[in-house]
Amino acid sequence: MVSKPRILGFLCHWCCYAAADAAGVARFQYPPHIRVIRVMCTGRIDPVFILEGFLQGADGIFVGG
């Protein structure tokens, strides 16, 4: 287990990104390890983005859409 994992997130503008904002409005607390890249749809995510994320040192990739 990595104690401070580095997570890269790809979030759909319309749903998951909006949900992450809503979590903020509701002041939900969650671990501070994710770094988010906003896309207009998860359909935009080329599998290469995910591989590149791992190459750049991500411990996990979160795709939310």
Add this chain to the structure above:
Amino acid sequence: MVEAGRSPNIEIITNADIQDVSGTAGNFSVKVLRRPRYVDETKCTGCGVCAQYCPVTLPDPYNRYLSPIKAIDILYTQAIPSTYSINPDHCLFLNRQECKQCTRACQTGAIDFDQKPEVAVYQVGAVILSTGFKEYDPARISAYHYKDSPNIVTGLEFERISSASGPYMGKILRPSDLEKPGKIALIQCAGSRGSTSGNTYCSSVCCKYAVKDAIVALEHEPDLDITIFFMDMRMHGKGLESFHERAKELGIHFIRSRVSEVRRDSQTEDLILKYVTEDGSLHHDIFNLIVLPMGLEAPDGNFTLAKAAAIELNPNGFCRTELFDPLSASREGIYVAGGFRGPMALPDSVMQAGGTAACVTELLAPARNTLISEKTFIEERPVEQEPLRIGVFVCNCGKNIAGVVDVEEVKKYAATLPGVVISTDNLYSCSEDTQVLIKETVVKEKLNRVVVAACTPRTHEPLFQETIREAGLNRCLVEMVNIRDQCSWVHAHEKEEATQKSKDLIRMAVAKAGLIRPLDEPVIDVIPGGLVIGGGLAGMTAALSLAEQGLECYLVEKTAKLGGNLHNIHYTLEGENPQDYLKTIVDQVRNHGLIQVFTEAKIESVNGFVGNFQTVIKYGQGPQKRTVELQHGAIILATGAMTFRPDEYLYGKSRHVVLQYELEEKLASGSFVPAGDDTIVMIQCVGSRDDSHMYCSSICCSMAIKNALKIKEINPSTNVYVLYRNMGTYGFHEDYYTQARERGVVFIRYDRDNKPEVTEIDGRLRITIKDLLINNDVVIHTGLLALSTAIVPQQDDTLERILAVPRSADGFLLESHVQLRPVDSYIDGIFICGMAHFPKPIDESIAQAKAAASKAGILLARGHVRVEPIVSSCDPDKCIGCGICEYFCPYNAIKMKKKGKLKKAEVIVAACKGCGVCASYCPARAISMGRFTDEQIFAQIEAFGRN
């Protein structure tokens, strides 16, 4: 709401009452009393520091008094305007001249105790009243003892309990001890459908929201034991009956009974319910929490409003409207939508709101565009050749960000990033003075990219785009970093980590900013005419509305005459004459100079996209048959629905079995006159709410009641039996159901598994039904059986296939959002209305048709479509012509076109939504997404790794 708040043509006036409406349609003076909020709207940034310092707490009305707010607060987070206000009843300074903590806390000097009530007069051409409804007061139901126990909550209270932003953070707890309730009961018709409650009508929405609440509660706590007590489950409306079925599958119990008493057990704080089930047996049952999904009623303010606006109310205290003119109040030029008309669900409110907008546009068509504000901008500065100069603006958001994130450190860090020439911080990035500062900095520092680290781009990107545009930069040259909603707010206790996250996110955004380019906002011209397909009530209403808005319109009908299903309606419950109305509207449509009608017409092909359609139709018969190509900017689909023809209950086999509309025709024409010793039987839900059509057709119960009452009107001694599964006379039609029972119509309930049996013996029908009350078979002999059959979608779906407009699982046209966009199809520029969307009564069809005309009218009258520069573009040199993008595009926005010998992908920008599916599939990387290019995303990923 944010959109309304942003429109330069909408002025939002809150905290206000209408005092008087004088003048006439097209020229009203409206006197408005504006109550003081003691906070200057122009200065308040919505940071909330005042509320943190305010010492007065009071129960929060938004959370249904289950949690506290302060005497200075905002109703809820997303409220528009996002301005705090002071509650004058509880503020210490306003009542005792002490405190003023808020004044000291507010860093923008927005608190203003000198505000006084002001009367303002507005000159307007038309008025729309949409003042909403009130929840019935549960304390008025004496048998339920609401006030005795905190564990009896209303539906709205339960919604707040289940909400993540509610008092218990989304945990289902009961208020008395904050323990998880194991058993929950929901009791329907609380404050509706009863003379004792004072409201005899059905509130239309409570069954639906009770089922929703029950399902949501189960999603939170899957082991809850939930029971819904009901009289009839009224799940009319699109997709709702299957929602009801899903609730049953999830294990929610449904008990048909009106609970007679709720008592509190003072030892356990549990509640004891007393009720009688359908078989007549008495039960007592214990629950930990009771939910009363309250009925809706007219707010007391309706009377004052009606007086001020000089309009009439109906006997229930809602606005009086007419069946064939459902959106107009009794005074010309005043229109009405939503809960002020009566209880209704969300999609109906939205449709009516759209419909009233059409009514206003029709009335004020000659004045269109005379008072519109459009922003003008200075010329854009070309930046392509300039070396990169990025400016970073880090927001403190009062204490919202700065209270967690070390803004100073983040600002210094940003200054070290490649390409950044200035990094600064501000108290509130969204405030007006910061906009001025950003503009000045762009000019002074010759910035060509701007990064704003603040809140979410979802709400604030347009603001910063506009700000840099005013400074002469292309809108696309700004990138936002979300260090509030997705950082400081959610990592409130991890300050170092949140600071690190902010730095990482800014580094990623700066890396992307280095690669963003100015993009054009494509503008596409719109052909200012509409095509309405379907000449029934909805189609004619839509066409007439477009024409009255001053827009040209083609109306295409497949049969030889206009009118559709309205030809089958001869009288209504409300006492109107539909055939008179039909004649009037057909004349209006036929004689309107802007409407061209094609009958006996068939759509051959439709090409093009939003704003630019070409449709080929064939029309006429025999030697007069013609083909014509029509050019238009929008399409309204009003293709209607059909009556289901069953193969059960001897329909088609016995001349004594007819459909409900055939009975109506017989009664209206006098070809059948009920005699005193006649017995007429009606069977409901034939082909509805079963496996063949899993939905309630919404109108059949009212139709049966209408015919039953007609029979009783012609001959009070005729026996009428209605065999039903669930009476669905929602809204004000409930009163006619009561009337039918009072006049002696006999209602017998049957179950889906115990359908009535019909046999014909010696020219008479013998109907056997199991009466659930006496648990025994009842036999009725009759000479006439009328079947209330389902309303089903048009069988032929050629048109939808031509248009690529999808249908829902029920076979009706699919709207792009069930609740919020009920007239938009999935394809831009195509709108839907009437029974093609879902079975609905006359007034709802008219409202929806007007809403579709309103949406189409916006598009056509504007004359152009502006496309956000997020769309896809294809580099023809790289494109290998494989066509995978065309195949996967969900919006038909890519077409393969021959260029020379090769095929190349071409994007129809007007139809593209920017999802990027094409770009991620393209094997040649020929497709690039505006503002989300591969290079930009790779730069972000690379910057993510660079820490």
